[in-house]
Amino acid sequence: MRSVAVVATGKTAFGSFPELSIRELAREAGAKCLEGSKAAEDQIEALYVGNFAGPSFVGQNHLAPYIGSALGLGGVPCTRFEAACASSGSAFFHAYSAVAGGLYDLVLVVGVEKMTSQTTARTTDILASAGDLGGEVKAGATFPSLFAMIANRHMHEFGTTREHLAAVAVKNHANGAKNPLAHLRKPITMEKALAGRMIAEPLTLYDCSLISDGAAAVLLCASDRATEFTDKPVCVRGVAQASDRLALDEKEDISTFPAVRAAGGKAFRAAGVRPKDIDVAELHDCFTIAEIIALEDLGFVERGQGGPATLEGYTALDGEKPVNTSGGLKSKGHPVGATGVAQICEVVEQIRGECGERQVKHAKLGLIENLGGSGATCVVSVLSA
């Protein structure tokens, strides 16, 4: 396997953009990414698109060549990857594999979702289609309710509290307020987070990520050619994808995500590093409990300690292990198919020292965890300077 580098990033703002189509969003991120490198359109050898539900949200299928032609990529292979909220993490994993395996030298990865054109109830319906339609969804389960059952079980087993959950939201909103491209740029207090409207007990509105439009892109290159395209390549030290069952009722223990542990273990081994070595991480906080469990499953803290560690400031911007400096899905926003690549953009920009007010000092080694559905897909990546 060859060494691979990220040579450029590009992002749209995340938010509600009724005037922009899914193609325009994807094109904006892709074009910014190319502008940020010295690469010309005709040097790109393939396009990997991450998108969860374009066909349901906006009715558009056959999305990858539709985006490729808008970017002027000619006739190169353009392929869409769908893995629920890990769609663009999965696109990144497959793009990385193709470059590392020697098939291509230079490929573009774009993640995109346009969600806000639907009502919240219809959006909830579309998101639920990432669960098991034959069982849990038929009984009325939504994604907030699946993660609420995960949270209740975690509380039951480890004594995790609503304050622990709210501490994730308060931290991520504080970080998102420092991110000019975030969907919600406002800090919230613990009192406000705890008093939020109940969605699925014990999760309030402030435990849930946002419904957003947006796109993000990265340009991947064989490391031996990376300096042709940038002065600041960021090395992809390891990427791994793992799978699990869709239905929560088929899992032995819902207070942990086996796919996170498996992908994390493989990515750490490939990178030759340990959790304590990581300087900065973007973890998939689709719901506050998911960030707490990811901290545990990736080995940053012991099982059951994710909540207390968060409340004590371990993962704060000035803490020992800053997590979700971008604001996370909670504050930056969660255009589902864009999320995995947007998380990678944040870590690349942290390592390059480009994060302004939210820059972590001495960020040399970063980790990204992108979770699909209620844990049936996970992609973990480790990047370094």
Added chain:
Amino acid sequence: MTGYRCQGCGRYGVQQTGWCECGSESFEETSLSGRGKVYSCTTLHASAEPFEKDLPFQIAIIELEEGPRLTVRMEGVRVEIDDPVHEVAERDGVWFFARGG
């Protein structure tokens, strides 16, 4: 409550999928007690479109006495983890349970 038992590994199931993770495709119909306990649960205050008329409602993952788990709708009083529950009815492929053994 009707269920199925895999003839390969002996595992019980409620919904027959036609295959078992052990590799077997051979099942026998069996009767289940319809009793179990709550593994986890939540009360929804927002839902997808088809369920909005039922809000608020509680769903739960039930662990049946024979072992299999099932996501069900709860009727009557709200339950908590480890509460005993029993089957009430099956309507359109959805199981309804209530508190009590």
